[in-house]
Amino acid sequence: MPAYVLLTRDAHARTATLTSLGPDGTPEAGPDVVVPDDALADVVGRVEAQAHPRWVWDDTRRWYPALLAAGVRVDRCHDLRLCHAILRLAADAAGSRLQAAPPGPFDAPAPHAPAAREPDLLDALRELTDEDEDPPPAGGTPDDPLGGTTAPAGDLLAELRDQLDAVAGSARPGRLRLLLAAESGGALLAAEMQHDGLPWDPVRHDELLTDLVGPRPLGGGRPRRLEDLAAQVRDLLNDPRLNPDSQPHLLAALRRQGFSLGSTSKWEVRELDHPVVEPLLEYKRLSRLLSANGWAWLDAWVRDGRFRPTYVVGGVVTGRWATDGGGALQLPASLRGAARADPGWRLVVADAAQLEPRVLAAMSGDRAMAEAARGADLYQRIADAGTVPTRKDAKYALLGAIYGATTGTAGMLMPRLTRAYPQAVALVEAAARAGERGEPVSTWLGRTSPPASAAFLDRLGAAGAEGSDPDDVRDARRRARDRGRFTRNFVVQGTAAEWALCWLASLRRRLRDIGDGRAHLVFFLHDEVVVHSPASDADEVAQAVRDAADEAGRLLFGSAPVEFALDLSVVESYADA
Template sequence: MPAYVLVAPDAPGRTVTLVDLDEHAAETGRRTVAADALPAEVRRVEDAHAGAPPRWVWDDTRTRYPALLTAGVRVERSHDLRLCHAILRHSATCAASHLAQAPPGPWDADAPVPVPHAPSLFDALDDDAPAAVRDPLAELRAQLGAVAGSRHPGRLRLLLAAESTGALVAAEMHHDGLPWDAAVHDRILTDLLGPRPWGGARPQRLEALADEVRTALVAPALNPDSPPDLLRALRLQGFDVQSTSKWEIRGLDHAVVGPLLEYKKLSRLLSANGWAWLDQWVHDGRFRPDYVVGGVVTGRWASDGGGALQLPAQVRDAVRADPGWRLVVADAAQLEPRVLAAMSGDRDMAAAARHADLYQGVADAGVVPTRKDAKYAMLGAIYGATTGASAQLMPHLARAFPRAVALVEGAARAGERGEVVTTWLGRSSPPASDALRSALTAATGEGAGADDVRETRRRARDRGRFTRNFIVQGTAAEWAMCWMASLRRRLRGIDGRPHLVFFLHDEVVVHSPADVTDEVAAAVRDSADEAGRLLFGDAPVEFALDLSVVDSYAAAT
């Protein structure tokens, strides 16, 4: 049985070479199939090795997997060379590897954007395209070599497997789509904004609010969508404001505050998720966003259009399960503090994490007086607050949880020195800029000006706050990816094909037949437990979930 099957298109893309490889990437066989026969061959291999299928190795899941899904073929495991290269190229755990030390090459260029609704798995390839000069077999061997020689090969293997599975999940969620009731969405917009206008006019409710703003500011010609015009009108009323952000507006004592904030909120809804968004993104009862796996430096996902990661509460009632189906919605409660407890091995903090509400557990332990204080203190530790309530509460947290606080403080100091930090499984932060490293060197030399030293220290502190958060947010992203990979595997064994339809950092939504929601809910919880064990072994940290089975996403608690 092959450990890997390498999928390589043959220019001009009418045939595909499949190379069977053992666990060391030594070739054990190869064959050529027509591109349009590839889905049938993939299905044959998956069926022949059910329970222990090979990893399908290809250059980019974004471009290769959608056509398989269109043909009704799903794979269990893969190895995405593009995503794995990006991790290994920059991971400090394998910095001495040939892959990390090599000069920039074709695998360092981002993969091309896939053509929507591609008719075949491998469309004709331009001989000058990056994919045409890449050697996928050599790249796979370089990647396996980098992992084998790394400081933590087991962790890196888990990270690469989770990242590659995440790419499969992203493609599958796009293919299946998030159930979306366009009529409900239209009703929400009409209730909030008024009937749909035509010709670019403002909806009735927005126009009425605009008139209220003009009246309050004594500016009959004001366009409230123009920040310069709005800023000028506010200053004419005697306010020394620097921007038109809602944070500054909230602090004003003026009749314009209420209607202006309401206008900004509804205007944002119209532009981000209004009728134009509905026309563009929802078809046949499904919203199909384009997820970007690893789109953030910490490993978190991003989205390319559609705003999948920023669905406002106002429109979530439009996310409706199909008749006879339900939505199983789960999010990991206070994920980042729990991850910090597990990473640091801080048993006292782990004990607080045994509560469903970690912040309440910290307060109950007497570390700080209230749950609110606990939340401020914990977020201050993770994000590096230096002023306000968070900074004042930090000493209490440091005394109660010294190992946890020492971990993030150490990451912050490393960042301030210009060093790289690394997540639990092996994703490393971007290096400090050349300008900052030069400034740090100059600031320690003779003759450094006081102003330059102060500015350098400020920039170093900014980077320290980034690296402090990087190790926690990045490891939380790894936990979430393992959670989702485990859940995907478990869902494949449940009748009726329940499937993932949405993912948001620490939250998942499964579209499930109504009669198997108990099984799906158990799978969601078991997958969270498995993710914790995969990353942290027997660390005494519980990853609590808030879980709901609902008909509408808005009903999830």
């Protein structure tokens, strides 16, 4: 039985080639199998059932959707693009042939990949997210469902061997091997969740939206509630022609009222002492909701009663997922009532409680923090232990440690946190200092942060030179602190993303053995999963979710005494979770 089966394609001949490979990536005896495109799904299905190989292809997003559309699912794959991105930077694989090679096709950005945005403290404390852009259509065309061509088989074989050699010769091959398998498995699941979709009731969506903003206007324009709020803002700012959607116009109107603002963000507006604050903030909230998840979103993203976003595995530099569009990673709570299970089915919703602090406890081996992580509410246990006065303080302190807060409540509480959990704090502090020096850092399984730019290193060197300009020194130090905050968070958030990938992989496998195997994952958000399950299987599915979380902890951290607690609900509507 082959360990791997490589898939390549000749777009001109409209054929695909299957090459059987041994564990080291060497072709096995026997001829390649060449099949027409229209027979590929049937052949892949038969090989999957008989040999259960790990499928090797250049990009899961190009190959797997067409197989899913034909009713074929595979258990395992090796995504050369995703694995190359990890191994190219992995510090554990330094000196490998893959890292020494000049840039090639796998070093180019993936088609339509979103720009990675580095996380910061505001993301954690304020739960802000960026707007997603609408994507171009994914996959191929009706005439060419596989979407283009692949590199020649010889090139892909050479890439696979370089990747396998890089792992085998790495400092921690077991961890890297697990990371590549989890990342590739995530790509399979992302395609499956897009294919299956999250159950979504468009009628209920319309009702919820109408309650919030008013009926859908005919011929465009603002819904009634938004127009009423806009009129209030104009009156209160004494500007009858004000367009509240225009930041320059709104900023100018606020400045005419005597306010010195740098922007119209809600964080600045809410600090103003003026009657316009409440209607303006409500206008901004509803306007954002309408723009991100209004009727246009419903028309574009919900088909046949399913919301089908396009996930981008590893789309963020830390390994977190992103989306090409549709806002899957920011579904507003006010509209989650439209996510409803089919009749006779349930949604099993699970959220990993305080995942990043628990991951930090496991990574650092800090037994005091591990003890605090025993139970559903880590923050409350820290407060109960007297480390900080309140649960809120515990949350701010821990997020501050992970995200690099040096001022405010988090900064003031850091000395207490350091005394209580010295190993945990030392781990993130060491990552921060490495970043400030321009050095890379790595997650638990071996994903490594991008290298510091040449410009950063030049500024750092110039600032340390004798007679350097004070302004240059201040600028270099500011940039070093920014990079330190990034690397501090990278090791924790990236490892949390690895735990989540292992959780998904374990759960995906377990669901097949429940009932008649119809329960399936339909949504994933960093540390939260949603499974669509027949009602009769829901309790067993809920237990599988818990068991998968336990397995993910063991896969990464062995016997580390850290509990990965879940908030879990079995509901008919996502809003009830």
